[in-house]
Amino acid sequence: MTETETIAYDVVVLGAGPVGENVADRTRAAGLSTAVVESELVGGECSYWACIPSKALLRPAIARADARRVPGLRHSVQGPLDAAAVLAHRNYETSDWKDAGGVAWLESIGADLYRGHGRLTGPRTVTVTGPDGELTVLTARHAVAVATGTTAALPDLPGLADVKPWISRDATSAQSVPGRLIVVGGGVVAAEMATAWQALGSQVTLLVRGKGLLPRMEPFAGELIAEALTEAGADVRTGTSLTSVTRENGTVVAVTGTGDRIEADEILFATGRVPHTDDIGLETVGLEPGSWLSVDDSLRVPGTDWLYAVGDVNHRALLTHQGKYQARIAGAAIAARAAGVPILESDPWGAHAATADHVAVPQVVFTDPEATAVGLSLAEAEQSGRRIKAVDVDLGSVAGAELYGDGNRGRARMIVDLDREVVVGVTLVGPGVGELIHSATVAIAGEVPISRLWHAVPSFPTISEIWLRLLEAYRDN
Template sequence: MSEAPRTYDVIVLGAGPCGENLAERTSDAGLTTVVVESELLGGECSFWACEPSKALLRPMTARAEARRVPALSEAVSGPLDVAVALAHRDKLANYWQDDDQVDWLNSVSVDLVRGFGRLDGPRQVTVQTAEGETVRLAARHAVAVCTGTDAALPDLPGLSDARPWTSRNATSSREVPERLAVIGGGVVAVEMAAAWQALGSQVTMLVRGTSGLLPRMEPFAGEMVADGLREAGVDIRLDTSASRVTRTGREVHIELADGGNLTADEILVAIGRAPRTGDIGMETVGLKPGDWLAVDDTFQVPAVADGWLYAAGDVNHRALMTHQSKYQARIAGAIIGVRAAGRRLDDARWGAHASTADSAAVPQVVFTDPEVASVGMTVREAERAGRRFEMVDYDIGHVAGAVQYADGYRGKARLLVDLDRGNVLGATFVGAGVAELLFSATVAITSEVPVERLWHAVPAFPTISEVWLRLLETRRAGVVRRFEGTSG
């Protein structure tokens, strides 16, 4: 006779930032909660993505900025200290140990089961531990899938045998490859190309199609990042794709679709992400293994009866960024707590609960040189949505704060203003130090602040944030491009 399952109010599959935040919220609501994790608590962000990647990038961006400061440029003319840079990366990844995360989980009264968790029918989860034991869990109220994503790999002949790098290898490698080939032109591709070029690799980027780098952002963002990468020595090959990959010893040989060839020491594939749902028991609840988990604005999975299954974070494909997954986790955890207590979601004590920030105002930073910071709609997206809007551009290098920041500052700002509502639709900033401009833009979009009110949000002088004032002045002067759209 099998052992009876351990019963909790809430079971969370996955202990990345999303799973941890969701579990904390349900525990705060008085619900017994258990987290299931087969790897390190803290997940991709802490150990193989956000933290180590930014640790690799910061020396590069700091050196690039210092080289543009008079009286400092000569002092930073040499190469980076690779050993120190990698040691710093290891420190910020906590040496790939999760003891601190375990202590935190205990402090918020959440249980942990280490092992690979799978759905096993309604409200049931089975966990296979590393010791070969089977742990059965049951949920009274909810199971939340927060398993995140893996790097997507193309069906490219020879690729699997060539032992390609994914984002995990790119952020954790202990050696600098002499030659690094990068397949892709998105955020991971450009950030890792920048980091490893600065650390001493000769990087070649193979970018399929002619749309350029960062194709989901404003075109000028990708163009300016490409310029920065080329100045650093990166070989960017647009409209170029691989047709076959072969590893011979320590070398990777790449056959190109145009008949050319490329030899590298490592090949990084950075073409996107795939959901970690292939082996988590999706079929036991009527879902297709390997699919994204479609959710409503409360993060319930409508395709599963009785409303007990939730999915938050990257696995639902709404906004694949750590800060957005944590936002979703807070919303989902609060909603589970409210529903478990039998309250309505519009209960005055709790406020209305629904996700909005992962669709209308998703902020993103690309930590290259120059940086890119964007939130809200791009021109392309606003046109597709049929919105009536004005586009205002401004050269950030003309702002006094930028002149103080660096000699020969290069940057650009774009603001989209909704003509019907009079508020900001989207904002994109490119240039050194622009990441810190992003929260103000996010607040403006989320709060639907009328543009006329922004005149009364006075930026300090001389700071780069003064670009807000210059954008408003440019718009008042009528130096805009108007899109009439099809709204109404």
């Protein structure tokens, strides 16, 4: 018979990924006792199956592509990547899927870790089933924060489970390179994994149901990436859906809506995410299992005074950095309420409001070329009813990009709110632009007037000079 222990804390956090870790860090810093519950690895999806391993796979691919465009260097890097070395380094970056470092960090901030499956079993109560079946009941005096993230969504295709398809976790953790890989999807995961595995030696076929890649970004971003993938040898097919997938004698056979038959060694479905809330006891507190959790700007679930949902699980912005930002806001709000400090609902940029989720969410797609955006796209700006002006500039107009050897492969767009004379959206595609997007994020979040941006002088010759070109285009058009 399993013995049950009940322990009280100020805060209980469900999920020890980067988001849960940040909630715990902020509540512990405020002097609140905090328990963290994790059923897998401390560090979560980002550390072991998403951000870190995917970028470890992509960095050699992008570095080689950049080098091949530089005169005097391109002939020295014509051979294949050392796939074994790339995979070994990816393993190193994930600590070989061991979480001793994450556990030590939690201990260093004074949070208590409970290994096992945590479920809400009533208001302010989480029951943890440990690895050996032991039960521990954790009660929260002030808050329970759900930071359980998302899982991969798979389409409803008959017999798909028998095919044993890859999801994003398989694509970032595979220990060998498949000779042929089908990638289904057109979003960030599909574009990045197609880039990585094509560079590592797979023959990639990318099947995109929509008109192009990266549908949430400006159309030119997806067009430039699709062009580069095609040049690298990938087969990119847009407007393509699947009617069936089978595995015959170890070979994946995919049939498209037009009757084309595609064979491969593996097939990756990168077709979206669903909330990891199906078995965390939401029904015990009046919420729908498997649902996204709606929150206010302090990340608290409406109708409760104790339940918070932070990170991907609330569907505001499925990005690690944005989830960590939300965690900082949630931690501050939990601490303030625990101390009886009033939260000013009228202060949108205060310490207790995740306002950036609405106006300045940056994202980088680590493909060749890189694509990054923050704020509104042109379509979103037009739909918002604002009076806006959009200006486009080729990245090749700045010397910093030209020095990469292929400065013409890139484009920038800036969108200005004409009534307020502030930037509300920026998209950049080209070499090295991932390190440039924070300046755009600052401009948008800070509502820096266009007149003041003229005095922010970009260094020469850097790609950041694109800001000057955009301002000039705005002035002259």
